[in-house]
Amino acid sequence: MLVTSKYRLATLATKSNVYSVVGSAHNRIRVHAFSTSFWRRTITATPHSDPTKSEAPPPATKQGEQLERFQSLAEANTTNVNRDNDLAKPDRHDLSPAAWAHPGFNFIDMNNVAVAHHEPKNFADKIARNALLTVRWCFDKATGYKHPPPGHEDDPKYIVTDKQWLQRIVFLESIAGVPGMVGGMVRHLQSLRLLRRDRAWIETLLEEAYNERMHLLTFMQLTNPGIFMRGMLLIAQGVFFNSFFIAYLVNPRICHRFVGYLEEEAVVTYTRCINDIEKGLIPSWDNAPVPDIAKKYWKMADNATIKDLLYYVRADECKHREVNHTLGNLKQNVDRNPYAFVVDCGREQPAKDLKSNISHPVGWDRDEIAA
Ligand SMILES: [Fe+2]
Ligand SMILES: [Fe+2]
Numbered sequence: 001m002l003v004t005s006k007y008r009l010a011t012l013a014t015k016s017n018v019y020s021v022v023g024s025a026h027n028r029i030r031v032h033a034f035s036t037s038f039w040r041r042t043i044t045a046t047p048h049s050d051p052t053k054s055e056a057p058p059p060a061t062k063q064g065e066q067l068e069r070f071q072s073l074a075e076a077n078t079t080n081v082n083r084d085n086d087l088a089k090p091d092r093h094d095l096s097p098a099a100w101a102h103p104g105f106n107f108i109d110m111n112n113v114a115v116a117h118h119e120p121k122n123f124a125d126k127i128a129r130n131a132l133l134t135v136r137w138c139f140d141k142a143t144g145y146k147h148p149p150p151g152h153e154d155d156p157k158y159i160v161t162d163k164q165w166l167q168r169i170v171f172l173e174s175i176a177g178v179p180g181m182v183g184g185m186v187r188h189l190q191s192l193r194l195l196r197r198d199r200a201w202i203e204t205l206l207e208e209a210y211n212e213r214m215h216l217l218t219f220m221q222l223t224n225p226g227i228f229m230r231g232m233l234l235i236a237q238g239v240f241f242n243s244f245f246i247a248y249l250v251n252p253r254i255c256h257r258f259v260g261y262l263e264e265e266a267v268v269t270y271t272r273c274i275n276d277i278e279k280g281l282i283p284s285w286d287n288a289p290v291p292d293i294a295k296k297y298w299k300m301a302d303n304a305t306i307k308d309l310l311y312y313v314r315a316d317e318c319k320h321r322e323v324n325h326t327l328g329n330l331k332q333n334v335d336r337n338p339y340a341f342v343v344d345c346g347r348e349q350p351a352k353d354l355k356s357n358i359s360h361p362v363g364w365d366r367d368e369i370a371a
Contacts (some may be wrong), residue, residue: 015084098214100207102298109354110315114266116361118260118325128257128328135240136265139175142232143168147268153275162284165273166223172266173216174233176320178261180209180240186248199326201342208320214297215313221291222306256328260363263321277307318357325363326350336364343370 073162120126140146145168148158160168184205191198248255276282285306294300298312323339338350350356350364360368 011305025169076235086229086361098210100210102211103352105312105315105354107311109358112358113267113311113315113318113354114361115264115271116318116321117264118257118362124251124254125257128254129261130287131258132261132265135262139171142236147272153272154279159281160273160276162282163223165276165282166219167225167229169219170216170223170225170229171233171236172269173212173219175240176266177209177212177216177260178237179244179255179324180205180207180212182241182245183252183255184209186245186252199335200337202237204323204337204339208323211316211320214293215316218291218294218297218309218313222292224262249342252332253328253330256324260321260325260328263317263324264362266317267314267321270317271309274307274314275311277310315354318361319352321353321358322350322357322363326360326369327363329363329366330369331366335369338364338369345370 118125120129144159144164145160148155152158152333185203187198187202187205189200244255247258273282277285280286288306290300290304290306290309294309294312295302295304298309300308300312326338339352342351347370348356348359349370350360356364
């Protein structure tokens with residue numbers, strides 16, 4: 001008995017030599033070549049055939065080799081699959097490199113970072129400033145923060161504990177990570193929609209959002225907000241994201257000015273926090289180590305402390321202050337982003353390092369930037 005079941009499938013094909021593949025129940029494959037205008041595929045089952053007398057050659061065809069290769073690759077993949085759901089293990093996250101590597105700052109420049117303020121110059125600036133003051137009032141109420149007037153920094157009623165600092169910082173960073181993402185997203189969609197280039201703003205805006213989220217993730221290693229705080233973050237993000245999104249569609253220039261003012265406040269907050277540590281008002285942070293995620297992102301030394309970390313974060317904030325005030329001075333759909341490419345024109349230009357911030361803490365005017 002040679003054939004117990006047999007069927008044929010025919011379809012149009014080339015008039016040159018083609019192949020008919022005959023396979024048996026014992027996984028032997030024979031390839032016959034013959035001339036025909038039809039491609040024929042026949043599968044024949046031979047349950048009682050004698051293997052020693054079989055005419056079928058070993059599976060040495062190219063298809064057979066490739067099948068064996070796929071099989072071995074699949075087996076290799078199977079052995080690498082970790083059955084413990086390792087994707088969810090927190091320590092695995094730290095293995096991935098930063099999407100936007102931090103540019104790196106030196107200690108002298110970080111030490112020279114100072115509080116600065118952009119005086120509103122026109123009606124749009126005043127809108128941005130008043131909007132920021134309104135947001136800040138809500139923010140201070142939500143975190144129970146009272147900023148001391150000059151000369152009252154050491155007054156006990158203005159003392160902020162480490163827990164209150166972390167509460168304020170986490171709230172601040174969770175909001176601060178929104179504008180860059182909204183601005184980058186809107187400009188990305190605009191580029192797709194209008195079929196034109198973006199002048200390199202998107203990357204800087206997304207990098208800022210990433211940097212703010214790294215701030216948040218770092219401080220989240222030091223605290224664990226309760227359900228009330230998480231509820232507040234949910235509401236605040238919902239309101240702020242949608243408001244900022246609509247505002248960015250209407251007038252992105254005012255939005256960048258607003259972010260510039262927001263970052264001014266961030267520099268004020270971190271400067272006061274550093275001063276409090278140096279005065280010994282936050283004893284738990286005197287020699288507290290820095291979370292690993294921060295050491296890796298800012299390339300900090302192993303013995304770095306929270307105070308060192310705050311210098312880095314404050315330097316980032318002052319850079320956001322400069323960048324957003326500069327972007328607020330530019331023509332949004334015409335001008336290139338001066339931070340994406342530094343033109344060598346014989347005079348100082350905006351750059352990613354802190355040097356351009358020391359000379360221009362609240363941004364660069366349009367006519368200072370090389371074309
Ligand atoms: Fe931040
Ligand atoms: Fe910032």
